Amino acid sequence: MTTARQVSVPCPIGRAAGLLGERWTLLILRNANLGTTRFDAFRAELGIADNILSNRLARLVEAGVLMRVPYHDGGRTRQEYRLTTAGAEVLPVLHALAVWGEEHTKPAEPTGSMQVIHQRCGQVTTPGRVCDGCGELVRREEEAWVRPWLSPDPIILASPVTTGT
Missing domain, CATH: 1.10.10.10 (Winged helix-like DNA-binding domain superfamily/Winged helix DNA-binding domain)
Structure with a gap:
């Protein structure tokens, strides 16, 4: 569509x-x-x-x-x-920007790095499709982000709405 x-x-x-x-x-x-x-x-x-x-x-x-x-x-x-x-489906672009930003930019104040968590196994993983910890496909509904400069709590990604078309 x-x-x-x-x-x-x-x-x-x-x-x-x-x-x-x-x-x-x-x-x-x-x-x-x-x-x-x-x-x-x-x-x-x-x-x-x-x-x-x-x-x-x-x-x-x-x-x-x-x-x-x-x-x-x-x-x-x-x-x-x-x-x-x-x-x-913009998620891979956001993943790529996060990885690039970690590697090539620095925050004004020291802070922890953003982390992607595979909720199914609880492991921190590299943004992308396969979990570094368990080797399984990381589905959108199993992915959470930790942004330590805001909160230590993981935030599960939002689900898209279905339009019925």
Whole structure:
């Protein structure tokens, strides 16, 4: 199922960079993969201006990477932003950026490294498909991240919504 809008760039890397390369977009997708769904939570976690966040979320919805899902907040109906399959499939890009960032950049203040945990066996593993500890395929629903600069607790990745199409 292709949900992303068509663009005139023939190169798939160029098309992907055109969507994912905007400032804040990969961080929004990182947080969406970690379960953030609400506008206020994205804003608080990222420190992003409302107008920029609104623009990026709208663009990701238009491209089929996120999906708006209504929820009730008291008497109001509001929108959550949930990962689609296309949004969940950005995970290898996030893994690659994490590995590259560990190897080639340093934080201003010393901190522990991000870890990927295979929940099934409990072992820390290299981001990717096969667990370094048990040798089994690491399925999305079995993967958790530990970001020690925020919390020592593992966060299990969010599941994508099914659109029924």
